[in-house]
Amino acid sequence: LNGVQVYLVDGQPISAAKGIYDPDPEVDGEKYTFFSLAALELGHQLGWRPDVIHANDWHTALIPYLLELKKPYDHFFAGCRSVLTIHNLPFMGAHSEDALEAYGVPRSTEPKLPLWARYLPLPLGLQSSDAVIAVSPTYAQEILTPEFGHGLQDLLLSRRESVSGILNGLDTLHWDPQNDQGIPAAFSYQNLDARQANKKALLESLSLEYIRQVPLLIFIGRMDQQKGVDLAIEALRSLRQVRWQAIFLGTGNPQLEDACRKLEKDYPKQVRAITRFDGALARNMYAGADLLLMPSRYEPCGLAQMIAMRYGCIPLARATGGLRDTIHDRLNSNKNTGFLFEKPSASDMAKTIQRALKQFADDLQWMPMQVRGMLQDFSWQNSAAQYANVYLSHKEQT
Numbered sequence: 001l002n003g004v005q006v007y008l009v010d011g012q013p014i015s016a017a018k019g020i021y022d023p024d025p026e027v028d029g030e031k032y033t034f035f036s037l038a039a040l041e042l043g044h045q046l047g048w049r050p051d052v053i054h055a056n057d058w059h060t061a062l063i064p065y066l067l068e069l070k071k072p073y074d075h076f077f078a079g080c081r082s083v084l085t086i087h088n089l090p091f092m093g094a095h096s097e098d099a100l101e102a103y104g105v106p107r108s109t110e111p112k113l114p115l116w117a118r119y120l121p122l123p124l125g126l127q128s129s130d131a132v133i134a135v136s137p138t139y140a141q142e143i144l145t146p147e148f149g150h151g152l153q154d155l156l157l158s159r160r161e162s163v164s165g166i167l168n169g170l171d172t173l174h175w176d177p178q179n180d181q182g183i184p185a186a187f188s189y190q191n192l193d194a195r196q197a198n199k200k201a202l203l204e205s206l207s208l209e210y211i212r213q214v215p216l217l218i219f220i221g222r223m224d225q226q227k228g229v230d231l232a233i234e235a236l237r238s239l240r241q242v243r244w245q246a247i248f249l250g251t252g253n254p255q256l257e258d259a260c261r262k263l264e265k266d267y268p269k270q271v272r273a274i275t276r277f278d279g280a281l282a283r284n285m286y287a288g289a290d291l292l293l294m295p296s297r298y299e300p301c302g303l304a305q306m307i308a309m310r311y312g313c314i315p316l317a318r319a320t321g322g323l324r325d326t327i328h329d330r331l332n333s334n335k336n337t338g339f340l341f342e343k344p345s346a347s348d349m350a351k352t353i354q355r356a357l358k359q360f361a362d363d364l365q366w367m368p369m370q371v372r373g374m375l376q377d378f379s380w381q382n383s384a385a386q387y388a389n390v391y392l393s394h395k396e397q398t
Contacts, residue, residue, distance in 0.1 A: 007046075009038045028059075029096030032121070033103050036062040040070075049076055052391045054083045058093035061125025062105065068128040069106070081394040083387075084129035086122075087168075088300055089143050090150050093121035112155040123152055130394050132156070132163045133387075135301035136322030140165030148298060166387060167322060168301045169380030170310070177311050177374075182280060183287040187312070189374040192367055195312055198288035205284075206272045208245055215360045216245045217353070218289040218313070220282050220304055223252030223260070223275070228295030228318060233259050234346035235295075235353060236271075242357055247289070248273045249282055286311040291356055297344045299323050305338070309373030314338050314366075316356050318349075326378070337373040 013027075013034040022028045036055075040063055043049055055063045064082035071077050097119045100107075108118040110127045117123035126132055134140035142148035144157050156163055177195075178188045185197035200210040217236070221227045229248070236246055248260040248271070260273035274281065286292070292308040294317035301322035305315040309326075317323040319340040327338035341352040359365045 007042060009035055009042065011035075011038060025095035026098060029093065030099040030102070032059045032093070033062060033096060033099040033105070036060050036066065036121075037103060039063060040066055044076060050080055052081050052083060052394060054085070054387075054391075055125060055129070056085045057087050058091055058096075058120070058122035058125070061093070061121045061129075062100075063125070064129035065108075065121075065124035065127065066105070081131075082129045083131045083133060083390060083394070084125045085133045085135065085166075086126075086139075086143070086300070087135050089122070089148070089152065092117070092123060092150075096121055110155070112158050114151050117152060123155070126152060126155060126159075130162065131390055132159065133390065134163070134165045135168050136325045137165035137167070138324045139298075139300045139321040142298070142321060164390070165325075166383055166390075167325060167378070168303060169383040170303060170306045170378040172310070172379045175307050175310050177287060180283070180287065182283045184284070185287075187287075189312070189371045192312060192370060195287070198284065199290075200288075202247075202284050202288035203245070206247065206274075208272060209269070213361075214243045214245055215290045215357055216247070216288065217291045217293055217316075218246065218285045219248045219250065219293045220285060221250050221294075223250045223256040225253070225256075226297055226299075228297050228344060228349075229253075229256045230259065231295040231344065231346045231349050232293045233263050235350040236263065237266075238346065238350045239353060242354065244270065244353075244357065246271050246293075247285060249276075249278060249285060251275055251277055286313050289313045290360060291316050291353075293349075294318065294323060295341075295344070295349050296320060296323065302326070306376075306378040309337055309376055310378070312370040312374055314356070314369055314373060316340075316349075316352060318342075318344055326376075328372075334368075335372065336369055337376060338369075 011034055013031045017027055017031050053063055055061055061084055064084055067077055067082055100119055108124055113123050140163055144153055146153055178186055183198055184201040185194050187194040203210045219232055223229050257275040264271040264273040286307050292313050292315045294305055294315055296318050299321040305326055308315050315327050315338040317327055319342050327340055328336050329338055329340040339352050339356045341348040
């Protein structure tokens with residue numbers, strides 16, 4: 001693949017599964033336990049010892065743990081180092097215990113791990129990997145605290161010198177407003193006026209009136225408490241003295257979906273709620289909306305804010321995780337690229353929306369902010385260079 005040798009691993013637990021993620025967590029537990037063991041054994045079969053093994057999340061977090069167990073008696077893996085990236089700490093591989101036992105994986109005896117965590121894939125990997133990387137610098141600090149550590153903060157604190165954060169990158173070829181065939185009108189930071197055609201087409205497709213001076217706010221994502229959908233709904237309900245339009249797109253929690261539909265019912269001339277997954281519509285929303293709402297209670301990295309900025313849609317987000325790292329919002333700064341609020345509350349969010357709408361009314365403030373966002377470099381080139389430094393630093397220690 002692009003000059004890189006790639007191996008595909010198969011076996012009964014993999015081929016029998018209904019998809020990448022099975023509805024039955026125990027099926028996934030066995031599938032990823034099998035995959036982790038097989039991936040490690042692949043080196044033996046090929047006679048090829050990797051310098052660094054990079055695992056991601058609970059699905060392959062067993063590999064650093066298995067590597068640690070093997071090293072004392074299997075000299076083939078001597079000197080092999082491991083890196084584990086965390087995209088979302090709460091997802092630890094629950095219901096994998098039976099699979100671990102069936103495949104002969106022993107429990108951890110690490111005293112800094114709570115008893116409940118000693119037979120879950122992600123905690124085992126966090127205990128054993130040579131480097132732990134969170135998907136943003138702020139999230140790397142947040143997971144060391146009780147609020148975000150989900151019971152693993154003591155272990156992570158004991159390893160804090162091995163914990164760092166590297167932002168996820170964005171596919172800048174896939175997300176390129178100048179060459180995007182999926183939007184009505186291509187545009188760049190040099191001709192932002194052309195962008196209005198996207199806003200007009202989007203609103204008309206959803207039977208909403210297009211008025212250039214009325215800001216269009218969007219939410220794109222899972223309908224989940226983590227994403228703060230409820231905060232956005234409550235904040236918008238409180239904004240009775242200002243004009244706005246809003247589109248919600250996503251699926252998830254039925255109660256949150258219902259709350260979005262109720263908002264549309266109460267504000268039929270202002271709101272649309274689309275409770276489905278629709279990648280084409282999402283793309284048009286990024287290309288036509290004025291503000292992206294991301295009121296996440298926590299957000300390890302987030303890509304929506306990066307995509308939005310690239311398309312001239314300014315993000316308004318809770319100051320947490322990767323949102324804090326990627327959105328600049330300083331008092332009286334000419335470098336700002338969006339709006340941040342600190343507390344996960346509807347009132348704080350509403351105040352920040354009001355602040356944003358005041359700036360929206362002034363093109364001399366709004367358009368430069370759009371341009372700054374579009375010129376941000378969120379490409380994988382930056383993130384890949386940081387990962388390369390991690391790989392090389394650990395290879396040098398072998």
